[in-house]
Amino acid sequence: MAGKPEYDKTISTHIVLAALNSLGVMADASGRNDLVVKTPDGDRKVSGSAYRETKDRGFHHGTLLLNADLSRLANYLNPDKKKLAAKGITSVRSRVANLYRAITGYHP
Template identity: 45%
Template sequence: MPRQTFDRRTNAELVVRSLHQLDVPASVNTRHDIVVADDIDGVDKKVSGSAYKLVNTRAYHHGTMLIDADLGALGRYLRPPPKNLVGKGVESVRSTVGRLRDYSYTVDHLSFCEEVAAEFCHSHGADVRPPIELTASDIDRDPKIRQYHDEITTWDWIYGQTPDFTHRLEQQFVWGAVDIILKVHRGIIAEAAVTIANAPALVAVAMRLAERLKDKQYSRAGVAAAFVFDGAQLGDEWTARRVQELAGWLGGAL
């Protein structure tokens, strides 16, 4: 919608009115989150997440709704990043969450979508239209949709715009302690520092690895490419096995 008329609370309240039609006692809090008051513990539980984007004269708003989600699994998926992973992105605010099914036995995905669509049309004076389902055949039939689909499945689109971050990885092996610090810019390792303690035979390997990690993708494939050494660079079979262990650990840790 036009940037000048965009208001986060207005959109959230539209969704809340839709939920009232489903007998869900939702409201909008001061952070413009959609929440439902829990009568048991008296805590407002967040049931929806939103994100916003302002581009030139336009404003975009999208969000999610927890209808019948597995909240136990959600907690596992949203584990905070480890302390040795430091980013420059905007941190999310932790909230107690709930789901619509806990407040209504009849609500489901279809009824939620229908109520939101109806309320949107009512609020904006638009005619209700049947939804159009986008299928795989539509993607293949329309060149513009295919172009967009192909773009958002590339590594550059998914990871190339990641905010800068620093990742420190530490591991204790039988033969020595490894400490690796990666500074990543737009999904590419801009700087790397590799230290291997208590293993003098691997000092040269650590120096080469730091050089080879630079400009590689922050991914398993990028790390694998950095570990391509020839026999002369490794020296002996013992060193080759240690490098193989390092490659397996680092690739799995990203």
């Protein structure tokens, strides 16, 4: 959270990217408020963010996928298309990865 006019969502994104970089994780921001890492199988999402602005404040919250059961997570990332259509929601599926695999020298 930051007051305006200082609030800038790119600054908070860069803070997270710098923290990941300090752990040896080379991540990039994507166009959908996600952070991705490069893997041999292509880019994989490791973080998602949401932003809200009011007249005097800006808010940023996000997730970091550290060590999830990706097969269970897939059940939630691939919801029933009929339910999405009924709510007027469009979804972009992203392939995901656990951050622990990208952290140099870390093994859970």
